Amino acid sequence: MAEKKKNSSTRERIIENAKKHFYCDGYSKTRMQDIADDTGIALGSLSYHFKKKEAIVSSILKIFLERLYDHTLENAQKPLNALELHFYASIPYYENLLTEENTKRFYYEFTQAQSVHSTNYGGSELADFITEVYHQSLKDYHIFVDDAYANMAQKFGYGGRVQMVIDYVEGALGTVNIAEMANFLSSSREMLLGVPKAELDRIGQEAIAFNREVDFSSIMPLT
Amino acid sequence: MAEKKKNSSTRERIIENAKKHFYCDGYSKTRMQDIADDTGIALGSLSYHFKKKEAIVSSILKIFLERLYDHTLENAQKPLNALELHFYASIPYYENLLTEENTKRFYYEFTQAQSVHSTNYGGSELADFITEVYHQSLKDYHIFVDDAYANMAQKFGYGGRVQMVIDYVEGALGTVNIAEMANFLSSSREMLLGVPKAELDRIGQEAIAFNREVDFSSIMPLT
Numbered sequence: 001m002a003e004k005k006k007n008s009s010t011r012e013r014i015i016e017n018a019k020k021h022f023y024c025d026g027y028s029k030t031r032m033q034d035i036a037d038d039t040g041i042a043l044g045s046l047s048y049h050f051k052k053k054e055a056i057v058s059s060i061l062k063i064f065l066e067r068l069y070d071h072t073l074e075n076a077q078k079p080l081n082a083l084e085l086h087f088y089a090s091i092p093y094y095e096n097l098l099t100e101e102n103t104k105r106f107y108y109e110f111t112q113a114q115s116v117h118s119t120n121y122g123g124s125e126l127a128d129f130i131t132e133v134y135h136q137s138l139k140d141y142h143i144f145v146d147d148a149y150a151n152m153a154q155k156f157g158y159g160g161r162v163q164m165v166i167d168y169v170e171g172a173l174g175t176v177n178i179a180e181m182a183n184f185l186s187s188s189r190e191m192l193l194g195v196p197k198a199e200l201d202r203i204g205q206e207a208i209a210f211n212r213e214v215d216f217s218s219i220m221p222l223t
Numbered sequence: 224m225a226e227k228k229k230n231s232s233t234r235e236r237i238i239e240n241a242k243k244h245f246y247c248d249g250y251s252k253t254r255m256q257d258i259a260d261d262t263g264i265a266l267g268s269l270s271y272h273f274k275k276k277e278a279i280v281s282s283i284l285k286i287f288l289e290r291l292y293d294h295t296l297e298n299a300q301k302p303l304n305a306l307e308l309h310f311y312a313s314i315p316y317y318e319n320l321l322t323e324e325n326t327k328r329f330y331y332e333f334t335q336a337q338s339v340h341s342t343n344y345g346g347s348e349l350a351d352f353i354t355e356v357y358h359q360s361l362k363d364y365h366i367f368v369d370d371a372y373a374n375m376a377q378k379f380g381y382g383g384r385v386q387m388v389i390d391y392v393e394g395a396l397g398t399v400n401i402a403e404m405a406n407f408l409s410s411s412r413e414m415l416l417g418v419p420k421a422e423l424d425r426i427g428q429e430a431i432a433f434n435r436e437v438d439f440s441s442i443m444p445l446t
Contacts, residue, residue, distance in 0.1 A: 148399050152387065152407045155395065159386020160379035167378050176371050184375045191415055 011049050013039050015063070018056045023102050023222040027057070027109035055124070057110050062125040064221040068092050075214045082136035083195070087186045087207040092216035094182040098168065103222050108169045111162055134189065143194050150193070157189035179208050234272050236262050238286070241279045246325050246445040250280070250332035278347070280333050285348040287444040291315050298437045305359035306418070310409045310430040315439030317405040321391065326445050331392045334385055357412065366417050373416065380412035402431050 017038040021030040032053055036046040050056045068089040073080070080088065097107045131154070138145070145153070167173050168181055183204035190200055240261040244253040255276055259269040273279045291312040296303070303311065320330045354377070361368070368376070390396050391404055406427035413423055 148397065148403070149407070151397060152399060152404065153411075155390050156383035156387055156407070156411055158383075159389075160381075160383040162386070163378055163382020164375065166382075172378065174371065174374065176375060180371070181375065184372070184379070188376075188379055188415055192411055194420060197417060 010039070010041065010045075014041075014046060014049055015056065015060060019060060019222045022057070022060075022106045022110075026102075027053075027106050027113060054110070054114065058124040058126040060221060062129050064096075064219070065089060065093055065126070065129065067219050068216060071214070071216060071219055072210075076210070081140050082133050083140065083186075083190065084203050084206070086130075086133045086137075087183065087203045088210050090186045091179045091182045091207055091211045092219065094165075094185070095178045095211075096216065096220055098165070098178055100220070100223075103220065104169065106222060108166070111165045114162055134193070137190060137195065138193060141195050141199075145193055153189055153192040157192065160188060161185055179211060183207060233262070233264065233268075237264075237269060237272055238279065238283060242283060242445045245280070245283075245329045245333075249325075250276075250329050250336060277333070277337065281347040281349040283444060285352050287319075287442070288312060288316055288349070288352065290442050291439060294437070294439060294442060295433075299433070304363050305356050306363065306409075306413065307426050307429070309353075309356045309360075310406065310426045311433050313409045314402045314405045314430055314434045315442065317388075317408070318401045318434075319439065319443050321388070321401055323443070323446075326443065327392065329445060330388070334388045337385055357416070360413060360418065361416060364418050364422075368416055376412055376415040380415065383411060384408055402434060406430060 014035060018035045021034055030053070032046055033043055036043045039046065069085060072085060072088045098104050164173070164181060164185060173181065187200040187204060191197060237258060241258045244257055253276070255269055256266055259266045262269065292308060295308060295311045319326070321327050387404060387408060396404065410423040410427060414420060
């Protein structure tokens with residue numbers, strides 16, 4: 001137990017130091033060595049906790065998303081199913097990642113870095129978390145899809161999300177605002193899996209109304 | 224008219240020389256200067272015809288797709304709507320791009336190069352051609368979507384396609400074969416725009432049956 005506690009604390013310190021570097025220097029310029037140095041551990045020890053820089057980001061984004069989920073649940077006026085919760089929380093997720101300049105630079109650089117190769121979808125904390133949401137929503141809506149199709153929808157959706165974030169930051173989405181983009185991204189994979197568009201539109205409108213009422217501005221990914 | 228004809232012939236020679244370079248050296252290693260040298264023109268003249276290397280590829284792929292469309296129409300046993308034609312031709316499109324080793328290397332490198340930035344969707348011959356197909360299919364199926372949504376669906380679909388091609392080449396799609404992937408890609412944006420999944424599944428099955436009967440192996444993008 002003592003060992004476990006120590007590990008968990010080192011992990012937390014790694015994440016805190018990584019957040020500072022990502023915020024100040026961006027994603028690309030931050031090296032694993034910088035994070036190890038600030039944490040006062042060897043690079044080998046850092047690699048024990050996080051194999052790659054993107055694994056640290058995955059952990060940071062998962063913690064961020066969980067906090068948005070919690071805040072959503074605390075403020076919701078009715079019980080939410082998995083998909084509603086995800087829609088509600090996805091708007092502040094993208095708003096808080098893509099508005100403040102340093103955070104936006106970090107997320108843009110991270111997204112670009114992700115876009116060149118197929119990623120190891122398994123083993124990413126954020127991907128696992130989101131996959132759970134989708135599995136639950138398929139159950140809720142009594143939808144069955146075979147594994148090969150679900151796999152294609154996941155990978156296609158991943159590439160689509162990456163492209164849209166890049167396009168948004170580069171100004172290629174025109175007048176689309178972040179909430180509309182977040183709703184589109186929350187809807188798209190569900191549509192490919194067969195959740196009716198009318199249901200997704202309804203949830204999307206509720207999510208926008210909810211986000212007008214509830215303040216998420218204090219829940220930031222890096223600061 | 225003489226001027227026009229001369230231009231068009233230079234353009235054809237550029238494309239032929241580019242194809243040879245892309246086939247032998249891959250996309251990344253081929254420089255615009257190489258293509259200009261082989262064509263016996265200055266780099267500035269080449270830029271007059273094609274601003275960037277990717278514009279040459281866009282032209283090559285559009286010509287390739289048109290030939291597949293023609294061969295499909297010559298062999299079809301019934302009239303095809305725009306979407307059916309696109310499904311039928313998309314299977315040999317991806318099969319002929321992703322099977323032969325040199326062609327696959329070229330297409331993989333090109334796709335990777337496309338994935339890092341938002342692309343100029345307008346002005347690409349291939350993109351314009353495919354956009355026309357989608358507009359026609361929306362008419363055929365009496366679907367109306369607003370421009371902002373259609374724009375998001377287009378960009379999302381673009382990113383999804385890029386990711387799936389990369390994943391396919393890198394082996395991340397598991398047992399999915401090229402025809403299944405082609406059908407998924409032909410379906411996905413249509414689903415996001417609201418064409419019923421049952422209709423897309425029907426066309427997909429027809430496309431696979433058609434491609435079992437008709438030989439497209441002589442229509443290659445680079446050779």
